[in-house]
Every structure is written in structure tokens, then in C-alpha cells.
């Protein structure tokens with residue numbers, strides 16, 4: 260009999276189908292059932308507003324990230340040394356809602372469905388954790404916080420983005436909701452306050468006027484080079500203490516050495532631990548009210564390394580959100 264030599268087999272991994280083998284729910288359940296026990300809800304969002312010339316090139320990412328997590332599905336309660344305990348501590352209910360339906364030719368309907376899923380999760384008092392999809396996904400996700408911000412009276416949410424690119428184009432070939440416009444569209448929302456954009460480097464789609472528009476809006480930029488030169492502690496000191504923060508990670512913000520699965524690899528990106536430290540810096544100072552990971556391209560991946568990195572970043576964010584849910588008073592907010 261042939262042996263399958265992987266860690267999942269060694270640890271007796273379950274035959275998982277969801278992220279980390281978490282309980283499966285569906286978005287429809289959210290409207291029908293009492294979700295109050297749910298703390299964290301995974302939402303797969305394969306496609307929102309693809310540019311027609313490239314299509315929905317990240318649509319396979321949510322399932323590829325889930326698949327990477329299956330190896331660890333039996334060790335979700337094991338010691339995770341990056342978190343100082345189990346990834347999902349006892350008493351925390353984290354569920355996977357599956358993927359939002361999509362059609363590449365119906366971007367507005369895609370955005371409506373993604374926004375509605377996040378609104379439902381937030382209305383139930385749970386925290387959305389979204390697996391994209393390309394970088395057009397965060398636009399409807401961040402829009403979904405309008406009612407949340409109005410209801411909590413905690414003030415506008417802070418956005419912390421990790422990305423090689425600034426995503427401040429007003430439009431690209433007439434499309435205003437695509438992946439190069441994500442941060443400009445977010446900046447226009449009344450419920451979005453301060454914005455931190457970390458990891459920019461090289462040349463992307465932004466023109467000098469786009470970078471200036473972001474500065475005029477008050478965006479705090481930290482280039483990848485500055486992260487390497489000054490470390491994450493220097494960035495952390497600028498982050499607001501208190502309030503609510505949404506973290507969005509475009510995986511091309513990380514170095515291609517740990518994240519080869521991107522459409523435009525760019526040398527000089529963040530290390531895995533720099534990204535982890537940024538998540539930690541946010542969670543140490545404010546309430547982490549949502550997280551997404553976008554732009555992973557399974558077709559470009561090497562030995563599953565990028566899927567593993569995307570999964571582990573997501574698992575770390577879940578671990579930090581879970582700890583805030585267990586001990587809300589320890590959060591600065």
C-alpha cells in the first residue's frame with residue numbers, strides 16, 4: 260500500500276472541504292438562523308469586477324487557499340506558536356460560508372452579493388474574513404461596513420492595506436470598480452477614516468497624479484523599502500489606538516519568495532513575518548473588524564507555497580480576531 264507523505268496524513272487530517280475544516284454554513288442560513296453564536300465567518304469571493312482584458316484570473320483562489328488549509332484541519336486546536344495558543348481557541352465559533360455566486364459578465368450583481376454577504380455577517384455580530392478574488396473584491400466588502408459603523412457609533416473604520424500597488428486610479432478603460440481603483444473608491448466612503456497603505460514599490464498602474472490624490476486625502480504610505488529599513492515597529496507607532504480597523508492584503512505586497520502566485524511578481528516585498536507583525540500591530544491597538552486576502556493566482560503558484568502563505572496569513576488574522584472576541588476588554592478599543 261502506498262503511503263501519502265504529507266503533514267495532513269501524518270496528523271490524521273479530516274477529509275475537510277471548508278477552510279481549516281471549520282463548520283460549513285451558507286449565506287442563506289444567515290438570514291434564517293440565529294447566528295449569535297458565530298464569531299467569525301469565512302466568505303469566499305471568487306470574482307467581483309474583473310477587467311475584461313484579463314478576466315477573473317483569481318477566481319480559483321478561495322478554493323486553493325481552503326485546500327492548502329486542509330493539511331492543518333486536524334491541528335486547529337494544536338499549539339500555534341505564532342499565536343501563543345490554538346489557532347481557533349476553545350469557545351470561539353468560526354464557520355465557512357462557502358463561495359458567493361458570481362458571473363464575470365455581471366460585475367454589479369457580483370458586488371451586490373459580496374456586499375450583502377458581509378452585511379449579513381456584520382448584522383449577526385460576527386466578523387467577516389474574505390478569501391478573494393482579485394483586488395476589486397475589497398470595494399464591496401468595505402462598503403458593507405456603512406451600517407456597522409452607523410450602528411456602533413465607534414467612528415469611521417481605519418483601513419490598513421498591504422499591497423505592492425496603491426490602487427488609486429479613478430478608472431481604467433472606463434471601469435471605476437476594478438482592482439486598480441480599490442483604495443480610491445474606499446477613500447470616498449464616509450465611514451472610512453484613516454488609511455495606511457504599506458508595501459508599495461516599483462511601478463504599477465498609478466500615475467504621479469494618483470499618488471498625489473492619495474496624499475491629498477491624507478493616506479499614510481509606507482513603502483516596502485521603508486518597512487525593510489525601519490521595521491514594522493516604526494509603522495505600528497503611527498497606527499491609531501482604539502477604534503475599528505479593517506485589514507486588506509493584496510498578496511503581491513509580499514515578496515515573491517513566499518508568494519510566487521501573483522500576476523505581477525515584484526522583488527523587494529514584505530516577508531511573511533513583516534505581514535504577520537502588521538496584523539499583530541493592528542490587533543494590539545484596535546478592534547480588528549474584518550480581513551481579506553486577495554490577488555492570489557493559483558495558476559502562477561510554485562509548489563503550493565503561495566496558497567500556504569495566503570492560508571497562514573488568514574489563519575493568523577482569525578486567531579487574532581478570535582482572541583479579541585474572547586477578551587474584548589483587552590483590546591485598546
Ligand SMILES: [Mn+2]
Pocket residue numbers: 394422423424426438509
Ligand atoms: Mn492591489
